[in-house]
Amino acid sequence: MNLLEVIADGFADVRTHAGRTALQTLGVVLGVASVVGTMGLMAGERQQSLRYYTESGGVLKVMVWPKTVENVRSSAREMASRGLTLDDVEAVRASIPGFDLVEPKIGRTLLVRSARASKSYYITGVAPAYADLHELQVERGRFVSQDDVATAGTVCVLGADRAREFFGSEDPVGQNLRLSDHLFRVAGVLRYREFYWNRSDSYNALGWMNEVIVVPVTTMQVRVVGAGSRRIDEIGLRLASVKTHDASVPALQRLLTNRHRADDFQVYDRQDRIQQMNQQGKVYDFTFLACGIISLVVGGIVVANIMLASFTERMREVGVRKALGAKGWHVFVQFLVESAIVTGLGGAVGLGVGVGFVHGIAYLLDQTAVLTPAMIAAAGLCAGSVSVIFGLYPAVKAARLDPVVALRYE
Amino acid sequence: MSEMLIELGGIWKTYDTGEVAVDALRGIDLVVERGEYVAIMGPSGSGKSTLMHILGCLDSPTKGSYRLDGEEVGHRSAGRLAVVRNRFIGFVFQNYNLLPRASLLRNVELPLLYGGLERERRRIRAQQMLDQVGLGDRGKSRPNQLSGGQRQRAAIARALVTEPALLLADEPTGNLDQATGGEVMDIFDALNGCGQTVIVVTHDPQVAAHAHRIVRIVDGKIAHDQETRAA
Ligand SMILES: Nc1ncnc2c1ncn2[C@@H]1O[C@H](COP(=O)(O)OP(=O)(O)OP(=O)(O)O)[C@@H](O)[C@H]1O
Numbered sequence: 138m139n140l141l142e143v144i145a146d147g148f149a150d151v152r153t154h155a156g157r158t159a160l161q162t163l164g165v166v167l168g169v170a171s172v173v174g175t176m177g178l179m180a181g182e183r184q185q186s187l188r189y190y191t192e193s194g195g196v197l198k199v200m201v202w203p204k205t206v207e208n209v210r211s212s213a214r215e216m217a218s219r220g221l222t223l224d225d226v227e228a229v230r231a232s233i234p235g236f237d238l239v240e241p242k243i244g245r246t247l248l249v250r251s252a253r254a255s256k257s258y259y260i261t262g263v264a265p266a267y268a269d270l271h272e273l274q275v276e277r278g279r280f281v282s283q284d285d286v287a288t289a290g291t292v293c294v295l296g297a298d299r300a301r302e303f304f305g306s307e308d309p310v311g312q313n314l315r316l317s318d319h320l321f322r323v324a325g326v327l328r329y330r331e332f333y334w335n336r337s338d339s340y341n342a343l344g345w346m347n348e349v350i351v352v353p354v355t356t357m358q359v360r361v362v363g364a365g366s367r368r369i370d371e372i373g374l375r376l377a378s379v380k381t382h383d384a385s386v387p388a389l390q391r392l393l394t395n396r397h398r399a400d401d402f403q404v405y406d407r408q409d410r411i412q413q414m415n416q417q418g419k420v421y422d423f424t425f426l427a428c429g430i431i432s433l434v435v436g437g438i439v440v441a442n443i444m445l446a447s448f449t450e451r452m453r454e455v456g457v458r459k460a461l462g463a464k465g466w467h468v469f470v471q472f473l474v475e476s477a478i479v480t481g482l483g484g485a486v487g488l489g490v491g492v493g494f495v496h497g498i499a500y501l502l503d504q505t506a507v508l509t510p511a512m513i514a515a516a517g518l519c520a521g522s523v524s525v526i527f528g529l530y531p532a533v534k535a536a537r538l539d540p541v542v543a544l545r546y547e
Numbered sequence: 548m549s550e551m552l553i554e555l556g557g558i559w560k561t562y563d564t565g566e567v568a569v570d571a572l573r574g575i576d577l578v579v580e581r582g583e584y585v586a587i588m589g590p591s592g593s594g595k596s597t598l599m600h601i602l603g604c605l606d607s608p609t610k611g612s613y614r615l616d617g618e619e620v621g622h623r624s625a626g627r628l629a630v631v632r633n634r635f636i637g638f639v640f641q642n643y644n645l646l647p648r649a650s651l652l653r654n655v656e657l658p659l660l661y662g663g664l665e666r667e668r669r670r671i672r673a674q675q676m677l678d679q680v681g682l683g684d685r686g687k688s689r690p691n692q693l694s695g696g697q698r699q700r701a702a703i704a705r706a707l708v709t710e711p712a713l714l715l716a717d718e719p720t721g722n723l724d725q726a727t728g729g730e731v732m733d734i735f736d737a738l739n740g741c742g743q744t745v746i747v748v749t750h751d752p753q754v755a756a757h758a759h760r761i762v763r764i765v766d767g768k769i770a771h772d773q774e775t776r777a778a
């Protein structure tokens with residue numbers, strides 16, 4: 138088949154100017170590598186954030202906290218704010234659909250004592266749903282139960298670090314722990330949790346889960362705060378689904394504003410955070426991708442440039458070939474073989490360099506590298522099309538060249 | 548097979564350079580029979596090269612008819628002209644025009660590649676041609692490793708490898724000294740002796756003297772057309 142012969146001739150031709158081909162290949166390598174590199178780094182960053190959010194309770198978590206009012210310009214009403222109350226919780230439960238969990242939290246710092254240690258810690262009074270809300274996992278024993286809440290039972294659940302602190306290597310479950318003046322039985326111990334943003338990061342973003350001491354919310358209210366108080370420190374809510382977010386969260390805001398008639402609370406909404414993060418991510422992605430594409434285009438232009446330079450150098454040659462009977466497509470194929478080699482080789486090496494680059498940078502910055510086959514394919518495709526386009530132009534130009542003009546060319 | 552290899556009738560070639568249109572050829576009538584040995588002479592800018600390009604099907608005339616081996620080829624598409632060049636015409640240029648990076652053998656093979664001949668037969672045929680011009684042992688050399696005369700001999704081998712009906716040479720001795728130029732012309736003489744139709748464009752009366760017919764071109768027209776020797 139003649140086409141194969143012509144392709145073979147193209148290959149033979151490329152071998153005779155390896156230096157030029159190497160230069161062109163380098164152009165493609167740089168382009169592809171930068172696209173793969175930027176895409177990989179961006180994806181790694183994003184995936185890490187998403188992992189954190191799922192590990193710490195997912196995107197459905199909504200928190201309401203009292204805002205400390207200390208501004209001198211605050212209204213009298215705000216100064217007199219009673220903060221969040223159990224009545225708020227009831228009101229939300231009664232009138233706002235779209236949340237499947239609405240739970241109060243009351244916390245106090247108390248002196249904690251066991252045979253081993255004695256120290257003041259913040260004790261958290263919660264309902265059973267608290268574990269679901271924050272993705273707390275029980276290692277041994279059980280979490281605070283509905284029964285505990287109903288009876289204001291004197292039980293507690295310890296984070297892994299606290300368990301070790303107060304009980305060492307003994308099994309704390311079933312043992313007694315003194316909180317202030319009251320004796321509590323340890324019902325369960327939480328699983329040790331960790332999440333580091335970077336590999337060299339010493340800050341464990343889930344560390345608080347290891348440091349909690351949890352008791353039933355009612356126990357906290359009755360035995361510590363005083364039965365008459367309705368004040369709470371936090372409302373934890375969980376959206377029934379992502380879809381209810383847009384209606385329920387503003388409704389929650391409105392309800393609380395109406396009840397308090399003051400700006401004395403704040404709603405922390407992960408949906409917003411994640412949307413914001415995605416938005417930011419998009420901007421970054423776009424910027425980085427634009428950089429990648431620019432370098433790819435630059436790479437392509439390098440290819441086209443060298444092609445064109447070699448083209449003027451080879452103008453005479455094209456004329457000679459045509460005089461000897463080369464048709465347009467012979468010349469076209471010959472030029473295209475060159476750019477195909479450049480693209481194939483440059484693309485492959487570029488992918489390799491890009492992947493290496495991502496892992497290298499990830500290692501240096503202690504990030505997680507993420508490279509999906511789809512991304513690699515996309516980058517390869519990008520590079521392929523760019524250099525085909527840039528390779529096609531000189532090839533078409535050469536194929537169309539008038540032999541007389543080419544032969545006259547000095 | 549027609550006795551008339553070339554029949555040009557009223558050939559005009561006009562170069563439209565934008566502002567002025569240059570009439571490089573202004574009504575050329577020329578008939579060349581098979582086996583003729585023709586020299587085309589004329590002052591610089593008279594249109595010799597332009598005529599060569601049209602004879603060699605590198606270019607189409609603006610006006611007029613060109614019958615090559617009995618077939619009208621004056622106004623064919625670029626692709627079909629490429630086929631005509633490949634089958635019927637061998638070119639020899641003043642500056643050899645060998646592909647600088649390719650070996651002599653590859654240079655000589657090239658027309659056969661475009662003609663669609665398979666690899667093995669290409670090799671054999673190209674080697675034969677190199678043998679004929681006395682470069683049989685230089686097949687692997689690059690053109691820049693050869694002298695001017697050797698290069699021109701390689702170019703002749705390449706021009707003849709497809710056994711074309713017409714050998715066209717534009718100032719084939721222009722870059723050579725007298726002795727090597729003479730050697731090249733001796734090859735042409737020998738080829739013509741075997742029946743090869745040869746057309747040579749030249750300034751040099753000594754070169755023209757090898758031919759059997761001299762066509763003089765002035766200002767794009769044939770001024771003289773004269774047999775110098777019985778063919
Ligand atoms: N591509 C072109 N565009 C415009 N004018 C051209 C072109 N090619 C040739 N000419 C003009 O046509 C005329 C004939 O040129 P041609 O090259 O055929 O002359 P020539 O007889 O071969 O001259 P020389 O002996 O110097 O090689 C000249 O006036 C030249 O300027």
Ligand SMILES: [Mg+2]
Pocket residue numbers: 595596597
């Ligand atoms: Mg000329």
